[in-house]
Amino acid sequence: MGFLLPILLGVFLLITATPPSLSQLPPEIDPPAPAPISPSELCNGIFLSYTFILGRQIPPNDTTDQPYRFESVLTVLNNGREELQEWRVFVGFQHHEILTSATDAIIVNGTDLPAPVGNGTIFAGYPVSDLKTAIQTAGDLKQMTATIELVGTQFMVAPPAIPLPSNISLVNDGWSCPEPTATPLSKRQITTCCIRDPTFEVNTTTITDKFLPRQPGDLTIMYDVIRAYDQNYLAEVTMENHNPLGRLDHWELSFDWMREEFIQKMQGAYPTVVDATKCIFGPQSQIYTGLDFADVLTCERRPIIVDLPPTKAEDPVLGKIPSCCRNGTILPRTMDPSKSASVFTMQVAKMPPDFNRSALSPPQNWRIKGTLNPDYSCGPPVRVSPTLYPDPSGMPTNKTSFASWQIVCNITHAKTETPKCCVSYSAFFNDSIIPCNTCACGCVSETRRTCSAETPSLLIPPDALLVPFENRTSLTVAWNALKHKTIPNPMPCGDNCGVSINWHIATDYRGGWTARITIFNWGEIDFPDWFLAVQMKKPAIRGFEKAYSFNASLLSIEGGVNNTIFMEGLPGLEYLVAERDELDPKKNLRVPGKQQSVIQFSKKLTPGINVPERDGFPAKVIFNGEECLLPDVLPLPSGGRRNGFDTMVLLSTDYRGGWTARITIFNWGEIDFPDWFLAVQMKKPAIRGFEKAYSFNASLLSIEGGVNNTIFMEGLPGLEYLVAERDELDPKKNLRVPGKQQSVIQFSKKLTPGINVPERDGFPAKVIFNGEECLLPDVLPLPSGGRRNGFDTMVLLCMVIFVVALVI
Numbered sequence: 001m002g003f004l005l006p007i008l009l010g011v012f013l014l015i016t017a018t019p020p021s022l023s024q025l026p027p028e029i030d031p032p033a034p035a036p037i038s039p040s041e042l043c044n045g046i047f048l049s050y051t052f053i054l055g056r057q058i059p060p061n062d063t064t065d066q067p068y069r070f071e072s073v074l075t076v077l078n079n080g081r082e083e084l085q086e087w088r089v090f091v092g093f094q095h096h097e098i099l100t101s102a103t104d105a106i107i108v109n110g111t112d113l114p115a116p117v118g119n120g121t122i123f124a125g126y127p128v129s130d131l132k133t134a135i136q137t138a139g140d141l142k143q144m145t146a147t148i149e150l151v152g153t154q155f156m157v158a159p160p161a162i163p164l165p166s167n168i169s170l171v172n173d174g175w176s177c178p179e180p181t182a183t184p185l186s187k188r189q190i191t192t193c194c195i196r197d198p199t200f201e202v203n204t205t206t207i208t209d210k211f212l213p214r215q216p217g218d219l220t221i222m223y224d225v226i227r228a229y230d231q232n233y234l235a236e237v238t239m240e241n242h243n244p245l246g247r248l249d250h251w252e253l254s255f256d257w258m259r260e261e262f263i264q265k266m267q268g269a270y271p272t273v274v275d276a277t278k279c280i281f282g283p284q285s286q287i288y289t290g291l292d293f294a295d296v297l298t299c300e301r302r303p304i305i306v307d308l309p310p311t312k313a314e315d316p317v318l319g320k321i322p323s324c325c326r327n328g329t330i331l332p333r334t335m336d337p338s339k340s341a342s343v344f345t346m347q348v349a350k351m352p353p354d355f356n357r358s359a360l361s362p363p364q365n366w367r368i369k370g371t372l373n374p375d376y377s378c379g380p381p382v383r384v385s386p387t388l389y390p391d392p393s394g395m396p397t398n399k400t401s402f403a404s405w406q407i408v409c410n411i412t413h414a415k416t417e418t419p420k421c422c423v424s425y426s427a428f429f430n431d432s433i434i435p436c437n438t439c440a441c442g443c444v445s446e447t448r449r450t451c452s453a454e455t456p457s458l459l460i461p462p463d464a465l466l467v468p469f470e471n472r473t474s475l476t477v478a479w480n481a482l483k484h485k486t487i488p489n490p491m492p493c494g495d496n497c498g499v500s501i502n503w504h505i506a507t508d509y510r511g512g513w514t515a516r517i518t519i520f521n522w523g524e525i526d527f528p529d530w531f532l533a534v535q536m537k538k539p540a541i542r543g544f545e546k547a548y549s550f551n552a553s554l555l556s557i558e559g560g561v562n563n564t565i566f567m568e569g570l571p572g573l574e575y576l577v578a579e580r581d582e583l584d585p586k587k588n589l590r591v592p593g594k595q596q597s598v599i600q601f602s603k604k605l606t607p608g609i610n611v612p613e614r615d616g617f618p619a620k621v622i623f624n625g626e627e628c629l630l631p632d633v634l635p636l637p638s639g640g641r642r643n644g645f646d647t648m649v650l651l652s653t654d655y656r657g658g659w660t661a662r663i664t665i666f667n668w669g670e671i672d673f674p675d676w677f678l679a680v681q682m683k684k685p686a687i688r689g690f691e692k693a694y695s696f697n698a699s700l701l702s703i704e705g706g707v708n709n710t711i712f713m714e715g716l717p718g719l720e721y722l723v724a725e726r727d728e729l730d731p732k733k734n735l736r737v738p739g740k741q742q743s744v745i746q747f748s749k750k751l752t753p754g755i756n757v758p759e760r761d762g763f764p765a766k767v768i769f770n771g772e773e774c775l776l777p778d779v780l781p782l783p784s785g786g787r788r789n790g791f792d793t794m795v796l797l798c799m800v801i802f803v804v805a806l807v808i
Contacts, residue, residue, distance in 0.1 A: 039183060040077055043193035046084060046131075046175065047077040048168050050091065052188040055159055067153050070097070070163055074105075074123065074148040076170075077141075078131040080196075084172065085130045085212050086382050087146065092120040092167035099152040104128065109377040110365035112256070112302075114152070122171055123148060124380040126258070126364060162188055174200035211385045217408035218243040219330075219376055221253075221366060224387045224401040228357045232264065232349045236401075238323075239368070240341045241330045244555055244566075245533050246411055247625045248370035250328040250525070251342065253305045255363035260284065260351040262299040267317075268324030268344030269305050271298040287351060296349075302365075307342060321345060328370065331529055332625075334555065335568060339529070362405045371525055372420045372498055374411040374625045381405035411625075418442040421628035422497045423621050424465065427505035429612060430635040432459040432483065436495035440629045443493050451493035456632075458492060459483065465502060468522065468579075468590050469494035498523030499623055501532070505635075507740055508611045510726065512543065512602040514742075515616065517567075519576060519623070521593035527576040527624060530595070531568045533557070535620040541565070543606045548694045549573075549597035549744065569595060591655075598695065598742070612637055654757040658689065658748045661762065663713075665722060665769065667739035673722040673770060676741070677714045679703070681766040687711070689752045695719075695743035715741060 040047045053071040060067075074091060078084045088108060093099075096118040099107075107115060108122040115121070125131075125146050137143045157163035168190060169177040177194040214220075220240050227234035241247060252272075262279055263271065279285055279299035293299075307328035312319045319325050323343040331339040350359065366378040386400035422436035435457045443453045464475040473491065480487050504516040517534070521527060533555070536544070541563055546552060551570055554562040568574065577593035609615045614634065621628045653660045663680070667673060679701070682690070687709055690700060697716055700708040714720065723739035755761045760780065767774045 039191045039193070040079065043077075043079050045080045045193050045195035046087075046170050047075075047079055047191065047193055048089060048170060048177070048180070049073075049075045049077075049189055049191040050165055050168050050180070051075070051186075052162050052164060055154070055157075055163065057158070058153070065155055066158065067155055068157060068159075068163075070150075070152055070154050072150045074150060074168070076125075076131060076146040076148075078133055078144045081133060081135065083130060083132050083136065086124065086172070086380070087129065087131055088122050088124045088171045088379075090120060090122050090167065090169050090171050091117075092165040093117045093154075094120075094166045095154040095157050095163045097152050097154045097163075099150065101149075101151045103149045104146060105148040106364050106380060108379050110255075110367045110380075112365060117152075120165070120167075126380065127361070129380070129382075164188075164190055168192060170194040210383070212382055214384050214406050215382070215408050216242065218246050218411045219248075219368065219409040221368070221378070221407040221409065222387060223362045223381060223405040223407065225360050225403045226345075226389075226401050228360065228402045230355050230357055232347055233360060233402075234345060234347050235362075236343065236345045237269075238341060238343045239330060241332055243411060243625070244332050244334045245557060245564075245622050245625055246374060247332055247335075247531070248328065248330040248368065248373050249527065249624060250371045251307060251330060252328070252369055254302055254367050256302050256365040257363050259354060259361055261348050261363075263297045263303060263346050264295070264349050265347040266297055266305075266344060267346075268319065268321030268342075269307055269346075270318070271300070272304045272306055273300065274298060275300065284349070284351065288349070305344070307344075327528075329529060332531070334566060335529065335531060357402075360403045366407045366409070368409060372523070372527075372624055372626055374627075375417060376409040377412045378407050378409040381407050413627075419629040420497065420626045421499040421501065421621075421623045422495045423618070423628050423630050424500060424502045425504075425617060425631050425633075425635055426462065426465075426502060427612065427616075427635045427637075428507060429505075429637040431462070432479070432635065433462055433465050433502070434631050434633060434635055435460050435465070436497060436500055437629055437631060438492040438495070440495040441497035443496060450490065452488065452490045453493050455488050455490075455492040457495070458487070459485065466520075466592075468592075471589060497628075498525075499527075499628075501621055501623065501628060503618060503621070505611060505616045506598060506742070508616070509723075509737060509740070510603070512545075512600065513611045513616060514601065515599045516596065517599060518594060518596040521576050522579050522590075524578050526578050526593070529568070529574050530576045530624055531566065533567070533620075533622040534565045534618045535563055535622075536565070537615055537619050538563075539606045539609045540601065540611075540615045543601040543603055543609070545600040545602050547597045547599045550595075552597075552599070565599070567597070594653075596744075598744075654762065656749075658691075658746065659757045659762060660747065661745045662742065663745060664740060664742040667722050668725050668736075670724050672724050672739070675714070675720050676722045676770055677712065679713070679766075679768040680711045680764045681706075681709055681768075682711070683761055683765055684709070685752045685755045686747065686757075686761045689747040689749055689755070691746040691748050693743045693745045696741075698743075698745070711745070713743070 051073045053073060055068050055070045058067050058069050074089065076087055076089055098114050099117045099121070100114045102113070102123065104125065105123040106126045108124050128146065131146060132143045134144060154163045168180050169192065174197050175194045176197040177192050180190040180192040183189045183191060220242065222238040224236045224238070225233050226236050239251070239253070260283060262284060274297055276293040276296040276299050279293050279296060282299070284299065285293065308318060308325040309327050310325050313325035314320065321343055323341045326339065326342065329339065330342050333340045354361070362381040364380060366381070368376050368378065382405060384404050384406045386402070387404045388398040388400055391397045391399050419441050422440035424436050425434040438455060438457045439453045458476050458480050460472060460476050461479045464472045464479070467475065477487055498521070500520045500522065502518040502520070504518070506514040506516045517532070519532060535557070544554060544565055547567055549570065550567040552565055552567045555564045555566045556562055557564040573595065576595055579590050579592050582589045582591050603609060617634055618630070621630065663678070665678060681703065690711055692698060693713055695716065696713040698711055698713045701710045701712045702708055703710040719741065722741055725736050725738050749755060763780060767776065
């Protein structure tokens with residue numbers, strides 16, 4: 001029995017120590033449910049969530065467009081293995097939202113709050129823009145997470161409905177985000193998990209890397225701190241143009257100070273308003289008690305900065321900065337690399353708690369705009385590696401800035417954007433001009449009361465193209481009555497564009513064709529170093545050869561290859577002046593600034609091209625970086641017109657410094673004229689002003705006892721052949737086409753003061769073709785009341801036919 005006692009005792013202890021099974025538990029006690037797994041815990045990338053907190057109706061009461069206040073939270077959590085630098089998140093708002101506040105974030109395009117965001121917007125972190133990983137911080141959520149509290153107004157989504165965005169996604173390069181989904185336990189939240197795109201080439205980044213690589217853009221702005229002190233620093237701002245068709249004229253730069261800074265001094269630029277009032281009545285005066293605020297430039301939270309004129313470039317106080325002082329002009333590098341950047345410096349005073357050398361914070365919400373230039377959208381400042389500068393001592397070393405930020409701006413093409421220039425069409429086969437569209441550049445409400453903004457523009461005669469819109473009415477009405485067109489009441493509004501461009505199909509023959517392009521400046525601002533870009537359809541662009549009066553070359557734009565004709569003024573003609581008063585005060589008209597050239601195309605590489613129907617007209621026209629609105633219709637061939645005018649037409653322009661004539665030779669015969677020549681004798685006052693012919697070889701000869709009294713002209717190399725009349729390319733038209741040669745002749749008035757071009761002095765005394773003197777008309781064209789001085793027409797004939805051609 002003694003040996004059984006220890007065994008029984010062990011069995012008893014085993015039974016009492018074993019816990020009861022689940023079936024032995026009392027029925028009223030349930031096992032604890034497993035905790036739900038958060039969607040963020042399942043994400044091994046960048047977790048995004050948008051949570052709607054609350055909403056309520058706000059005044060006014062409107063059953064058709066009721067506003068509601070909304071409050072929501074956007075969360076960005078880095079659960080990945082690499083630091084997320086300069087995070088940016090798109091939120092697809094879709095209920096006409098107006099955002100009034102956003103904590104710890106800014107809108108990327110620099111829009112001030114309140115801002116309409118109904119089409120979606122992109123947020124960027126501020127003041128903290130980088131999210132570290134759990135690996136870097138040992139799981140510190142404060143360094144891994146950005147929480148943005150949003151408040152705003154939305155329309156027509158009444159509680160209990162929930163106004164969620166259509167999408168949320170990370171827009172940083174190299175990330176892919178699936179469509180967001182609602183969380184299982186709440187209809188107030190959508191989430192998504194963004195992961196690295198495996199096809200994207202990632203720059204190798206380690207934990208010790210501090211800066212992102214510099215990014216490309218149409219325009220980049222560098223904000224470099226080149227000197228740093230406890231209470232202020234010196235910053236250099238550099239704007240560089242990288243777009244071959246982008247530019248700025250009279251640029252205006254603005255930004256927001258976020259930490260109560262103010263500008264003490266500047267070189268190379270200046271604020272539009274010099275005012276220290278907000279410092280005197282603000283906290284700045286309590287900190288800087290010994291500072292004379294009369295010397296402070298501006299205390300505006302959002303100052304507007306403009307460039308200085310060239311006269312200040314060498315000013316020891318305001319200028320002396322490389323690449324400054326050009327009246328705000330930044331050209332594309334294709335025109336002049338030395339003028340593709342603009343630089344200025346500013347001394348910035350800081351406020352507590354930033355009184356130490358390393359406390360540096362750039363301004364936010366950058367914007368830049370120009371006069372008749374494309375619109376730019378600028379991102380937030382991104383910290384990049386310090387900028388290198390040549391050592392001022394001349395040593396073969398580089399100095400670095402203390403800190404550098406890059407702002408990338410890109411040209412925007414919003415559908416609601418109003419154009420700033422427009423195009424009109426004309427052609428040799430139609431005597432009407434198709435003007436710019438009605439309200440092409442917008443119409444103000446006051447204008448709409450006296451004209452129709454919806455009625456299409458009316459056809460106009462050629463000479464009306466040279467007259468301001470407000471003076472065209474009688475010409476337009478008479479022309480449309482002549483063409484048996486219905487005249488609407490009220491009449492269409494004007495185009496309201498500061499710059500208009502006329503594209504004229506001048507000739508179309510077997511071997512090629514020509515177009516004449518004319519730029520009119522109806523605005524009040526001159527355009528130095530202007531440029532024009534014309535994109536043609538593929539068949540036509542391959543035939544481009546040259547422009548006679550512009551510098552022209554082919555550029556590869558928007559992924560195409562040599563698909564754009566880039567044009568600028570010849571030396572001495574780079575200036576497009578503003579509209580000005582007519583020389584004759586009795587006419588009480590305004591004269592636009594004007595530049596013109598003929599463009600030559602060949603058909604060798606473009607067989608089958610149809611110039612009149614569509615191929616001869618541009619697909620896109622860009623002036624100084626701004627895309628111009630094209631007409632909706634094309635000119636149609638007129639059955640009653642010949643492909644040209646009879647024999648020879650001389651047309652002249654007249655302005656303060658000189659005048660021009662255009663002479664055209666038509667061969668209606670059956671014999672070609674190789675190595676032709678033309679001689680024009682002018683009266684004494686006019687001949688002394690002769691300068692050059694653009695499309696002919698021209699020189700002065702002494703004939704019949706005179707001294708340099710005859711302009712002798714012949715074809716340029718390759719254009720010495722004046723072909724005979726021939727059949728029209730289109731057999732249905734049953735027309736004959738003459739051979740044709742044409743050039744503009746330039747005259748100066750420096751040596752001919754008092755010359756009267758329209759009355760008699762602008763017309764030739766004798767015209768000789770291939771040795772044969774041509775018969776001149778008995779009368780001269782007289783200026784009409786509706787015509788502009790300087791665009792009258794003269795016709796010279798080698799036959800007994802008199803024709804007047806109204807051509808620009």
